[in-house]
Amino acid sequence: MKLFKQLLVAPAALGLLAPVAAVATEVNVAGVSDYASVSSDAIAAEQVTSITQFSDVYPTDWAYQALSNLIERYGCVAGYPNGTYRGNRAMTRFEAAALLNACLDRVTEVTDELKRLMKEFEKELAIVKGRVDGLEARVGELEASQFSTTTKMKGQTTFVIGANSYGGDSKVEVLNAKGYPRTVDQADLAAAASGATTFNYDFRLFLDTSFTGKDLLRTMLRAGNFASSAFGGNSEYSGLTTMETAFEEGGPNQIVVNRLWYQFPIGSNFTATVGGKVRQDDMLAVWPSAYPSDTVLDFFTYAGAPQTYNLQLGAGAGLSWSDNDFSVSVNYVSGNGNVASPYVTGADNAFTRDSGDCGGIATDCSSSSGTVQIAYAPENWGIAAAYNYASGDNGAGIYSGNGTPLANYFSGLGTTNSVGISAWWTPENAGWVPSISTGWGYNSVDISNANFDGLFNTGSIDGATSQSWYVGLQWADVFLKGNAAGMAVGQPTFVTSWDNDSSINDGSDFVADGNYAWEWWYMFQVTDNITVTPAIFYLSRPLGYNTNGFASNDDDTFNNFGGLVKTTFRF
Structure with missing residues (x-):
């Protein structure tokens, strides 16, 4: 018998035989005589479609759920002509053979339906199989090429283009080329120092490592070129215009370790x-x-x-x-x-x-x-x-x-x-x-x-x-x-x-x-x-x-x- 059919038959057989093992100690001689007198007409009766068709089966019975599953999933449970199941009585070998045969017939019907479905969706199944094979290949390539099994890498790059303008009537004294003081508008002085349109960048690379799944070792590499712009922190007139993303350390375009810490519970x-x-x-x-x-x-x-x-x-x-x-x-x-x-x-x-x-x-x-x-x-x-x-x-x-x-x-x-x-x-x-x-x-x-x-x-x-x-x-x-x-x-x-x-x-x-x-x-x-x-x-x-x-x-x-x-x- 094929594996699929064996799997379907197994619960049916167990469901039929389990009650026998459970109540074997309750069987008496008079009961066996009554079972022997039951004809095969009980097996030939029409199979039930719902457990409620049995007048002597109740939800409180210990095998109620197993019997219900056999009826609803496999449709291979029959009762006696008078609408009873007689679950507390022993079953003859002939009755067991007849019920098992009914289940096998049902399994054959199921497998025939599966074959028809597989034939109908043959192309779709082939596409799915191809995609699964492709995913497995890609996973294999990623596992082979990853630089670490414990570390994930992510990054962020920011471009900023912008400019400042200045106003007001404040005056300041400056020295001219000959060293003589003269008074100028502070707005003009600020515009000359920090008024140009600038294009700058900030680059961040995060390496997050976990050894236990609950800890985190973070390494952050960073580079930027904001120090000479109006959006960095090193210009006299940058002041409060300094941006959160502005960064430069060790000189422009220098990659440095900006973070290195370990966190654990x-x-x-x-x-x-x-x-x-x-x-x-x-x-x-x-x-x-x-x-x-x-x-x-x-x-x-x-x-x-x-x-x-x-x-x-x-x-x-x-x-x-x-x-x-x-x-x-x-x-x-x-x-x-x-x-x-x-x-x-x-x-x-x-x-x-x-x-x-x-x-x-x-x-x-x-x-x-x-x-x-x-x-x-x-x-x-x-x-x-x-x-x-x-x-x-x-x-x-x-x-x-x-x-x-x-x-x-x-x-x-x-x-x-x-x-x-x-x-x-x-x-x-x-x-x-x-x-x-x-x-x-x-x-x-x-x-x-x-x-x-x-x-x-x-x-x-x-x-x-x-x-x-x-x-x-x-x-x-x-x-x-x-x-x-x-x-x-x-x-x-x-x-x-x-x-x-x-x-x-x-x-x-x-x-x-x-x-x-x-x-x-x-x-x-x-x-x-x-x-x-x-x-x-x-x-x-x-x-x-x-x-x-x-x-x-x-x-x-x-x-x-x-x-x-x-x-x-x-x-």
């Missing part, structure tokens, strides 16, 4: 992260914002608190705990953690600190950043509060482009205590209602021992406080599914007060610092892997604009309007 609730080049946000259980999916200005990527979420990068470690929607994250990063010398000996054998030559872990020169975050984040909304402590004369300051020059400078000196509070909400369905993200940051800087001679000519500043905030809106599936639009407004970090004991502003404690930033963008989902994002932005005071470039109490204006088109390729 500890039990069911804890996750540990450690790395020689890990960033603060790599170790947070929750990122406290739903904005943006495609950012423009770098400031709007820090949840409204660029000092608390300073994204310090370096040697570090962190531990996070999550239970349902609650999470707590603790981490530490040293920006100079790879440097062995905590001090540098100067020419006069005095101990000095220099960010390029000294560092270590938890030293005054380590550029330390320690963060604690508590968050509650259900499915489509959340709130978070974070505290950051940055220490050392080379402390972890606000990233370039996230504050006024005065705020940037203060935050990089002494000790900074920062607090960030954030909240976000996203609608369950795409529509006219956008996601909403908001955040606020407060920073207190202790620089009582820092001397500003050479910068402010004389005197010192005992301390400073600064704040920042933002609101971001983002719409999903705008006009077409997959497209998105966004808008954000806020104030990048600005100094709100200081204890001034210097010649700045004639020793006054009054501070006229601050600026506003706006951005608007629309993202076209060209394909699953390509997006094009045109954007515009406006900065009310992109730089401090008095003679020293740090603070101003006058009413002169200086603003920055820019536009760009960003194209992102993911592979």
